[in-house]
Every structure is written in structure tokens, then in C-alpha cells.
Amino acid sequence: MTDSLTPVADTIRRNGFAFVRAPEMRLLLQEAGLADWEDFAATWGHLGVDAYMADGGRYRRRRFGVFRAAPAGITRKPHQPHYQSRDYNPLNGGIERWFEPVTDAVARHPALTAILRTCHSLFDRLTPAELRPEAWHVEIHQFRIETRPGQEGRPTPEGMHRDGVDWVLVLMVRRENVASGETTIYDLVRRPLGSFTLTAPLDSALVDDSRVYHGVTPVVRRPKTQQKEKELAMLDLHFWPTPNGKKVTILLEELGLDYNLVPCNIGRGDQFKPGFLKINPNHRMPVLVDHNPKGGGAPISIFESGAIMMYLAEKEGRFFPQDLRGKYEITQWVMWQMANQGPKLGECGHFRRAGPDAGDLSYAIRRFTDEANRLYGVMNNRLYDRRYLAGDEYTIADMISYPWTVNAEAQGQDIGEFKYFKRWFDEVGNRPAVKRGMETGNNLRVDPATLSDEERAQMRKIMYNQRAIPAPA
Ligand SMILES: N[C@@H](CCC(=O)N[C@@H](CS)C(=O)NCC(=O)O)C(=O)O
Numbered sequence: 001m002t003d004s005l006t007p008v009a010d011t012i013r014r015n016g017f018a019f020v021r022a023p024e025m026r027l028l029l030q031e032a033g034l035a036d037w038e039d040f041a042a043t044w045g046h047l048g049v050d051a052y053m054a055d056g057g058r059y060r061r062r063r064f065g066v067f068r069a070a071p072a073g074i075t076r077k078p079h080q081p082h083y084q085s086r087d088y089n090p091l092n093g094g095i096e097r098w099f100e101p102v103t104d105a106v107a108r109h110p111a112l113t114a115i116l117r118t119c120h121s122l123f124d125r126l127t128p129a130e131l132r133p134e135a136w137h138v139e140i141h142q143f144r145i146e147t148r149p150g151q152e153g154r155p156t157p158e159g160m161h162r163d164g165v166d167w168v169l170v171l172m173v174r175r176e177n178v179a180s181g182e183t184t185i186y187d188l189v190r191r192p193l194g195s196f197t198l199t200a201p202l203d204s205a206l207v208d209d210s211r212v213y214h215g216v217t218p219v220v221r222r223p224k225t226q227q228k229e230k231e232l233a234m235l236d237l238h239f240w241p242t243p244n245g246k247k248v249t250i251l252l253e254e255l256g257l258d259y260n261l262v263p264c265n266i267g268r269g270d271q272f273k274p275g276f277l278k279i280n281p282n283h284r285m286p287v288l289v290d291h292n293p294k295g296g297g298a299p300i301s302i303f304e305s306g307a308i309m310m311y312l313a314e315k316e317g318r319f320f321p322q323d324l325r326g327k328y329e330i331t332q333w334v335m336w337q338m339a340n341q342g343p344k345l346g347e348c349g350h351f352r353r354a355g356p357d358a359g360d361l362s363y364a365i366r367r368f369t370d371e372a373n374r375l376y377g378v379m380n381n382r383l384y385d386r387r388y389l390a391g392d393e394y395t396i397a398d399m400i401s402y403p404w405t406v407n408a409e410a411q412g413q414d415i416g417e418f419k420y421f422k423r424w425f426d427e428v429g430n431r432p433a434v435k436r437g438m439e440t441g442n443n444l445r446v447d448p449a450t451l452s453d454e455e456r457a458q459m460r461k462i463m464y465n466q467r468a469i470p471a472p473a
Pocket residue numbers: 242243244245266271283284285286303304305306338342462463
């Protein structure tokens with residue numbers, strides 16, 4: 001049989017293990033129905049401490065679940081203890097370990113189902129027919145290894161080992177502020193065969209437990225100074241706290257990246273400074289400068305919030321799948337936001353705020369308030385039969401479309417009219433990273449009431465009635 005699992009199966013057959021990087025793993029899991037990854041990953045925040053550590057450590061959290069995988073489907077078995085003989089785990093084995101069960105939500109989660117289905121197809125075909133069971137006994141461990149100053153976290157405290165099972169998948173969920181944690185695979189006479197480090201979410205190691213040993217070096221906390229130095233130098237976001245800027249801060253917060261906020265005070269005219277025009281000839285913020293682009297080389301600068309979000313999400317391998325269908329499902333909504341929702345809602349607010357000095361704006365106000373209404377309707381209808389704008393997964397399409405909707409009232413809209421939009425709006429707005437992204441830089445804002453008449457007039461002059469900048473002579 002030849003299908004997308006064939007290359008991984010061939011590698012495991014040849015070497016006894018495979019290191020599969022996140023983008024490839026994502027494609028495999030997507031074929032098996034991967035969805036709501038962020039939701040799934042967030043459950044790693046609710047794991048109890050593993051109290052069975054014979055080394056006395058309290059650096060490992062975990063939950064445990066047991067499943068049956070058969071051609072008819074994958075079902076959960078009643079909770080039971082985890083047991084390993086001392087032959088395989090001389091440190092923690094030899095006793096029944098009763099870990100907290102994985103929650104029902106995790107057991108039924110489409111991400112876990114996709115992982116189990118993928119492993120079932122892969123490991124089943126790798127098992128010689130005469131050894132293949134009718135139904136596999138599958139154990140899953142949600143692990144989280146923690147480290148504190150002066151205390152390392154040991155992913156495999158038993159050292160180089162086999163687990164006493166047939167097949168093992170180790171899949172990275174998230175790695176934050178740690179160094180080291182290198183996996184090495186050894187043959188049966190304990191000679192190293194290869195080493196790698198799982199870093200990105202979904203990076204995976206797949207192991208034939210009968211043929212190889214594996215072990216992972218302890219993780220240590222990355223010194224704060226190093227975290228800052230490395231990450232502060234990496235991303236500059238030229239920013240002012242407006243909806244277009246906040247699209248990007250939401251994504252940066254969701255990605256957990258460190259960045260420098262470089263204020264671009266648009267009321268003071270920073271967007272017209274020669275240095276800024278070099279990175280955005282359209283004299284608008286936001287602009288991103290990445291001092292550490294993929295593949296190295298000179299820093300790269302990007303303007304237009306949509307392009308910035310696509311760049312960051314693609315670089316980090318999150319919130320923007322790169323398979324053909326997934327990519328364009330999301331891209332079309334990003335374009336929709338940039339070409340429709342952002343500009344129309346922006347003009348709507350502009351005309352509704354303009355005041356009597358601007359003359360008779362009744363047609364403009366009606367036109368843009370109707371357009372705003374139409375666009376909230378587009379989102380509402382889209383969200384009627386799916387959780388997020390691009391489908392079942394939360395993506396940059398949602399992040400980019402959220403900030404313009406928080407001012408629906410000032411756009412003359414009653415969101416009570418749009419029930420499905422409202423469900424999405426509440427869900428997205430309650431995400432901690434969205435809250436952080438929306439609050440970012442609010443302290444930069446200047447209350448117009450605190451400005452003198454002269455300063456206010458100057459600001460209006462900069463912001464309104466802009467015309468072409470003359471070309472160089
Ligand atoms: N399509 C651009 C729009 C950017 C934009 O309009 N930025 C506004 C603030 S929300 C700005 O810089 N305005 C400065 C000005 O009007 O002079 C994007 O999404 O990045």
C-alpha cells in the first residue's frame with residue numbers, strides 16, 4: 001500500500017525510528033481529522049503532579065488514558081494503573097502507578113483521535129501479519145516537564161531505555177523557555193544511531209521499541225537574560241494601538257513570541273518619517289521587521305497586517321496550515337478582511353465620527369453603515385455551521401477579523417442581530433492571548449481631551465486630507 005504514511009513507514013523499517021518534523025506531521029494528522037489543536041494543547045495546563053517519581057522530583061506532570069484500537073474503531077477502556085516491569089524501568093517501575101485520567105474532553109478530542117488513528121494505521125502496517133493483534137492496547141500519557149532555577153526537568157529520568165511495548169510516538173505539544181532536551185536513539189548494543197530535538201509543536205519521534213533504545217537529556221531553564229537578548233533582537237513591530245496593529249499583537253501573543261514594540265505615533269506623524277517610509281511606502285502601521293528570518297540573511301521587513309500575519313504564522317508553523325486546501329481556505333478570509341471588513345468598517349467609523357464641520361455626510365454614513373451590516377451578516381452566515389471562519393480550527397483568519405468588531409456599536413451595529421457571530425466573538429475575545437494582544441500598547445494612547453486646541457488641530461491636519469507625497473526630483 002502506498003499513501004502519505006509510506007515515507008515514514010519506510011524510514012522506521014530502515015532505521016528503527018523516525019524523526020518527523022511538524023509540517024509533515026501536521027499533514028499526516030490533518031488527513032486523519034486533526035482539528036482544534038490550540039484547544040487540545042491548552043489541556044496541558046491542567047495536569048496534576050506525577051507523585052510517583054522515585055528520584056523525589058516534582059518536575060513532571062501527567063495524565064494517563066487507555067484505549068483499544070481495532071479496525072472497527074478506537075474506543076476508550078476503563079481507567080487503570082500504568083505498570084512497567086523493573087526490567088524496563090528500574091527507577092519507577094515495579095509498582096502500579098495510578099495517574100489521574102485524561103479528561104473526557106481530551107479522550108474524545110479530534111486532535112487525539114487523529115493521533116490515535118494515524119498511529120494505528122502506521123504501526124499496524126509495520127507489524128508482521130503473524131504478530132498483528134486483532135485489537136491493540138494503547139496507552140497515552142499527557143506529560144509536562146517543568147524546570148525551575150537550579151532544578152532540571154528530566155523527560156526520561158530512567159535514562160536510555162525501552163518501554164517494554166511495541167511502538168512509541170513522542171509528540172511535542174509546546175516548548176517554552178527551556179534549553180536542551182535532546183533525544184538520542186541507540187541500537188540494541190547501545191550505540192547511538194541519531195539525535196534530534198523536538199522543538200516545534202507537532203515535532204514527533206516514532207520508535208520501534210523492540211529494535212531501539214531512546215533517552216532525552218534533561219531540560220534546563222533558559223536564563224532570563226538569554227531569553228531577552230535572543231528574542232528582543234529578533235522581531236520589531238512598528239505599532240500604534242489601533243485595530244490593524246492589534247491583529248498582529250494578538251498573533252504574537254498566541255505564538256508566545258517576544259517582540260519589541262516600536263511606537264509609531266500616527267497622530268504625531270511618525271508614519272511620514274523617512275526611516276519609516278523606507279519600510280512602508282504606504283505610510284501606515286503596522287510594519288514588522290524580523291532580524292532572524294528563516295534561512296538567515298539580512299533582516300526582512302513586511303507591511304500590511306495580512307502579509308505580516310501570514311509571514312509569522314507560516315514561519316512558526318502554527319495557525320496557518322500550508323496544505324493547498326487549508327492554506328487557501330484561510331487566505332481567502334485574510335484577503336476578505338483586508339479588502340472588505342477592515343476598510344469598510346474603518347470608513348464607517350470615520351464618517352460617523354466626523355461631526356457637523358464635515359458637511360452633509362448622510363449618504364456616506366448610510367452607505368458605510370449598510371456595508372458594515374452586510375459584512376457582519378457575512379461573518380454570521382459563515383459561522384452558522386462552523387466554529388471558526390476557516391473551519392474547525394482557530395487560525396489567523398479569526399485573529400485578523402476580531403479587532404475591528406469590538407467597536408460594532410460605534411459602527412451603528414447591534415451584534416444581538418448576529419447570533420452566530422456573537423458566539424464566535426465571545427469565544428475569541430475570551431482567549432487569554434487575545435485579551436493580552438488587545439491590551440498591548442494601550443498605555444501609548446493619548447486622550448484627545450488632554451491635548452490643547454492647537455495640538456488637536458495639528459493631529460487632524462496630519463491624519464486627514466492626506467494627498468500624494470511628491471516623488472523625489
Ligand atoms: N491595510 C493596512 C492598513 C493599515 C492602516 O490603515 N493603519 C492605520 C492605523 S489603523 C494608520 O497607520 N494610519 C495612519 C494614517 O492614517 O496616517 C493594514 O492592514 O496593515
